[in-house]
Every structure is written in structure tokens, then in C-alpha cells.
Amino acid sequence: MKQMPLVIIFLLIPLFGCASIDESELYGHYIIEFPFGSEELILYENGTYKQIIKIKNKKDSIFEYTNTWKYDNEYDNIALNEGLLLTKGFCEFNDEYKIPFKGRVLCGIIKYTPFESIRLSAGCETVFYTKVK
DSSP states (O other): OTHHHHHHHHHHHHHHSOOOOOHHHHOEEEEEEETTEEEEEEEOTTSEEEEEEEETTOTTOEEEEEEEEEEETTTTEEEEETOOOSEETTTEEOTTTTSOOSSEEEEEEEOOSTTSOOEEEOSSTTOEEEEOO
16 A cells, blocks of 8 residues: 555656657747847757847847757757847846857756746746747
8 A cells, every 4th residue: 555655656757857858849939028128039940040139118129140059958958059148147138139159058948847838048047938839
């Protein structure tokens, strides 16, 4: 009788542990919102991505940028080659957001259950890209 609860726990772990991600699940549109604007990140199947940045209350407030990305399934992250950084420090606005970062911008993949939408870390501990389509 005492072994039955242990068996149930092992059967439930896949439902509540981190869900494994297939690269094809990552393709699509992600949105992140800040008080000063928003960013849309689109991951394409061909290994390219597009960042669309919209700044509130600013002339020429929409900026688009395209480059390549790669999925690292060993570390569960996405590497954006020379991505744009909309924030610096503790989610503060980066005035130089139009200048690509020299190197890779890493976004951790967050998906706890198979039923949950994928989120990507964005360098701010409290704000995430959320997959919308």
C-alpha cells in the first residue's frame, strides 16, 4: 500500500516538471511589454529571426531588425546572433537599442507543462517574451 503513492508521484512528474521542447515548437511570434514600449520576436523555421521594437511616445517609434538564431537543446536556450537589447540593467530603457549586441543574446526557454505556452527569458527577471502564435 505504501508503494502506491510513490508510483503515482513518478507518473505525475512529467506533468509538473519542465516539459521537453522540440525545436519546431519554438517557431512563431513572441511579445514582451515594458512601460516604455514593446518588442515582438519572430523565430522562423529557416533559422532567421526578426525583432520589431515599438517605443511609446517617440517619433520613428518602430524599428525592425533581422538576423539568425540557433536552438541549444542541451541548455534549453535560444541564441540570437547579434540581437538588439531593448533594456539594460534592471529593465531600464536602453537608448542604444538600435545597435546590435556584439555576440549572442541568450534567451532561456521556459515551459513547465505540455499545456503551457512557451516563454523566453529576456534578461529581466520579471518580464518574459510570451508566445502568442
